[in-house]
Amino acid sequence: xxxxxxxxxxxxxxxxxxxxxxxxxxxxxxxxxxxxxxxxxxxxxxxxxxxxxxxxxxxxxxxxxxxxxxxxxxxxxxxxxxxxxxxxxxxxxxxxxxxxxxxxxxxxxxxxxxxxxxxxxxxxxxxxxxxxxxxxxxxxxxxxxxxxxxxxxxxxxxxxxxxxx
Amino acid sequence: xxxxxxxxxxxxxxxxxxxxxxxxxxxxxxxxxxxxxxxxxxxxxxxxxxxxxxxxxxxxxxxxxxxxxxxxxxxxxxxxxxxxxxxxxxxxxxxxxxxxxxxxxxxxxxxxxxxxxxxxxxxxxxxxxxxxxxxxxxxxxxxxxxxxxxxxxxxxxxxxxxxxx
Numbered sequence: 001x002x003x004x005x006x007x008x009x010x011x012x013x014x015x016x017x018x019x020x021x022x023x024x025x026x027x028x029x030x031x032x033x034x035x036x037x038x039x040x041x042x043x044x045x046x047x048x049x050x051x052x053x054x055x056x057x058x059x060x061x062x063x064x065x066x067x068x069x070x071x072x073x074x075x076x077x078x079x080x081x082x083x084x085x086x087x088x089x090x091x092x093x094x095x096x097x098x099x100x101x102x103x104x105x106x107x108x109x110x111x112x113x114x115x116x117x118x119x120x121x122x123x124x125x126x127x128x129x130x131x132x133x134x135x136x137x138x139x140x141x142x143x144x145x146x147x148x149x150x151x152x153x154x155x156x157x158x159x160x161x162x163x164x165x
Numbered sequence: 166x167x168x169x170x171x172x173x174x175x176x177x178x179x180x181x182x183x184x185x186x187x188x189x190x191x192x193x194x195x196x197x198x199x200x201x202x203x204x205x206x207x208x209x210x211x212x213x214x215x216x217x218x219x220x221x222x223x224x225x226x227x228x229x230x231x232x233x234x235x236x237x238x239x240x241x242x243x244x245x246x247x248x249x250x251x252x253x254x255x256x257x258x259x260x261x262x263x264x265x266x267x268x269x270x271x272x273x274x275x276x277x278x279x280x281x282x283x284x285x286x287x288x289x290x291x292x293x294x295x296x297x298x299x300x301x302x303x304x305x306x307x308x309x310x311x312x313x314x315x316x317x318x319x320x321x322x323x324x325x326x327x328x329x330x
Binding site: 044094 | 189191192194196197198199200201202203205206207209210211212215216217218219220221222223225226229230259260272273274275307308311
């Protein structure tokens with residue numbers, strides 16, 4: 001199974017789980033720019049479990065739409081555990097039961113020695129529970145980095161849904 | 166040139182125009198579920214002109230994230246000129262200079278005699294100017310309807326950018 005198929009399969013599984021529990025997903029995407037939302041809503045009937053999302057591409061959008069703190073963006077950066085935690089929390093303030101947030105450097109520009117291109121921070125969170133956040137380093141070009149980020153994000157949501165039972 | 170290539174080319178042209186005028190785009194997507202955002206952010210350097218977006222898939226998200234009025238959703242429906250106008254306006258309240266909004270019935274379910282599957286309402290709006298809204302009827306399956314909606318939406322933005330000069 002290639003990555004595109006794995007992504008589609010994982011999204012389907014998330015949809016089944018959420019439909020069972022009658023819960024809804026909300027996204028907060030930076031470097032993936034809407035790809036997670038697009039992937040979920042490719043599935044017919046996803047309106048039953050996909051609430052919506054925020055594409056917080058610009059840092060101003062992270063602050064205004066997700067209440068990410070200015071001081072966090074300055075001290076930790078947009079691609080950081082602290083920012084992604086706040087994105088997870090900020091998303092759930094708009095609705096939904098489970099949030100998924102992604103912020104990373106898809107390249108080709110924007111990398112640094114500390115945070116090279118391919119660095120992606122992903123978090124997911126169930127309402128009223130602490131967010132789970134992890135940092136990944138993906139190889140490849142812009143498209144490949146974004147696709148891997150989508151897959152890992154969906155995988156994290158599925159793991160969250162499976163592990164609480 | 167196939168539709169995927171035409172979509173990518175139109176997004177590139179929008180990026181060039183917006184970079185020239187130092188303006189930013191914000192999206193409000195329902196049936197396309199993040200595809201317009203994903204298309205724009207596929208382009209390296211899009212952070213210069215892509216501000217972000219709202220995926221207002223659920224009607225609750227349209228109300229909470231875009232201030233679409235409950236009474237409009239009840240009287241006109243989510244797939245209507247009035248709703249899409251409000252989505253255009255609601256998006257710009259979060260930032261950006263030009264908004265694009267899409268609401269439609271991608272199918273296979275959800276169609277009616279009055280609004281069959283493939284009905285998609287698309288609007289775009291420059292800050293402080295009245296929104297332009299049009300209704301389309303696309304043929305094909307869910308994927309094809311969504312792709313045509315993305316293309317028409319981007320085409321409307323490009324036309325808006327070209328015609329004001």
